[in-house]
Amino acid sequence: MDFPPYLGTMPMHAITEIHGEPGLLERFRLETLAFDPAARGRLTEALDLATELHRADRRVREPYLNHLLRVAIRMMHHYQVRDVDVIVAGLLHDAVEDHPVELAGRIPAGADPVPVALGVLADRFGVRVARLVAAVTNPPWEPGRDRHVQYREHVAASLDREPWARVVKISDFTDNGVGVIHTVGPKVVSSARKYRPLVPVLRELIARPDTPLAPAVKEHIYDQLDLAEERFRAILDDPRDRTAS
Template sequence: MDFPPYLASMPMHAITEIHGEPGLRERFRLEIRAFGEEARSRLGAALDLAAELHRDDRRVREPYLNHLLRVAIRMMHHYQVRDVDVIVAGLLHDAVEDHPAELAGAHPAGPAAGDDRAAAALATIAARFGPRVARLVAAVTNPVYDPGRDRHVQYREHVAASLDREPWARVIKVSDFTDNGVGVIHTVGPKVFSSATKYRPLVPVYRELIARPDTPLTPAVKQHIFGQLDLAEERFAAILDQPVDAGASTGR
């Protein structure tokens, strides 16, 4: 497939709409050209594993791999991340949560379940990519929630607690959030409202985490992220703060 020479500077959702997964894969290839051979090999292996694990997964109207590619590309291009462990963890950030049995090489009906299966999956990541990658993936993996409590509240609690002690995990998670939050306008159907409801309360949480002195990003990158958080809040407000139609409320 032929791609335009300006692919390296195109907005990622524009690449997604026009060129789909092949375009995002090419953009990823362009981004990792600056890395050494060993680093490119590790990044390629992580992308191959993510593609295999999520091969049948979809995200509304696109392959789920597109989301993972955008998270990784955003960190390299917009956040200036050159830490290969962090980018690998970005590609695999949903692997343990979505495919623990496959990742661990265990049969889905096997005896391991819940935390045990997740631990086995993380052990596989540690063996393939190193313990630091596994630790970063663990920090951005949702725990098993208490069914008796609100899931959104538990999610916010988990984000605040897990990212408090892992500065590089904040970078992965805010790229993930940006793709979900700023990208909410690219979502269709009921998921638009549910996503805005889930993610809007996290805007101040991420703002505080990114502003911390130990978050390993330059001041310019932090300002870029703050602008993206502002944009996400504007889009959430447009979705959630629309006035109720008086005629609808009275049945007219």
């Protein structure tokens, strides 16, 4: 497939709409040219595993792999991340949460597949990658609790002690939150309700001095959080309430 010479600067959702998964794969390849061969090999291995695990998954209108590619590309391009472990964790950030059994392989009957799956990631990509993925893996819902409150509290607690996991999470959030206008159906409202309360939590985490991003990158992220808030407000707030005020 032929791609335009400006693919490397196109907005990712534009690539998604026009060129689909092949375009995002090519953009990923272009971004990885900044890395040495050994690093590119690790990134390719992580992409292959993500492709295998999520091959049947979809996000409303698109293959789930598109989301994982955008998360990784955003970190490389917009956040200027050159830490391969972090990008690998971005590609695999949903692997344990969505496919622990497939990742773990054979496990004893009744055993929790999540620790085993994290162990597989540690064996293949290193303990640090597994730790980052664990930090962005949501625990099972606790019956009786508000799902959104549990999610928000988990994010705040798990990212408190993992500065690099914040980078993975904010790229994931940007794709889900700012990208909410690129989805359709009931998921638009459900996503807005889920992610809106997370904005101040992420804003505070990104602002911390130990969050390993350049000041200009942080400013870019703040702008994206502002945009997400605008979109959530447009989706969720009753316009009649604004008129009355």
